[in-house]
Amino acid sequence: IFPHNEDSKDKAELTDEEVLVQEKENIKDAVVTDFVLSIEIVLIALSTVMDKSLTEQIIITSLVAFAATVGVYGIVALIVRLDDLGVWFVKRGQKEVGVFLVKMMSVIIVALGYIGTTAMLLVAGGIFTHNIHLLHSFFESNLTFSGIAFLITIASEIGVSLIVGLIAFMLFRVFKTISKKN
Structure with missing residues (x-):
């Protein structure tokens, strides 16, 4: 959403040490993003089995977490090796294909950046809206599975989730900025 501050140096002008520092920062950012996505996946899985026994919750949530991890990192490995x-x-000898x-x-990396950011905001916003009784009950009471009313309800929930996710992100950025100053 907010572009990172670019150094005034061109990447070709970076020393080996600066490249390593930048790479470590990129890896740290990727690990934090993966951690947030993992928490979101586990929370979504857990929310679907809350009415089950603790043993079933643990087993189902663990299986979902394992499958998501293998699936996500498998796709990432394929993209990285493309x-x-x-x-x-x-x-x-197949130059055109190569x-x-x-x-x-x-193109894929840029698209994944936008898709991933939007998905994280939607999921985070969805987690908040499902735990805000007023919003959740509004969408539940208006959800009918027929025609245009269904599409309007789903679009509304997606829009509200995106807005709530953006608000949560903004609050996080404010908190992060304040904590860096102290």
Whole structure:
């Protein structure tokens, strides 16, 4: 949502030490993002089995967490290796395919940034709205599974979840800024 502050130096001008520091920061950011996504997945899974016994909650939530982890990291591994696959095609004489795959990497990464950010805001907002009785009961009472009313209710819930997610994110940024100053 908010672009990171770019250094005035061009990336080619960075020293090896600066590149390592930047890479460590990128890894730290990725780990934090993965942690937040993992918590969201576990909370969603747990919310669907709250009426079950504690043993069933633990088993089902653990299975969902495991499946999500394997699935997500499997897809990430495939995406990360897409450019290697492109190079492999180039070396095998299929230059067009290889160049296409390498060029697609940047498009995929940018798209995933937008999709991932939107998904995180929607899920976070959904977690909040499902725990705010007034909002949750409003959507539950207006949810009918037929026609345009269903689409309007779903679109409304998505919109409210996105707004609530943005508000939560803004509050987090304010808290983070204040805590850095102290």
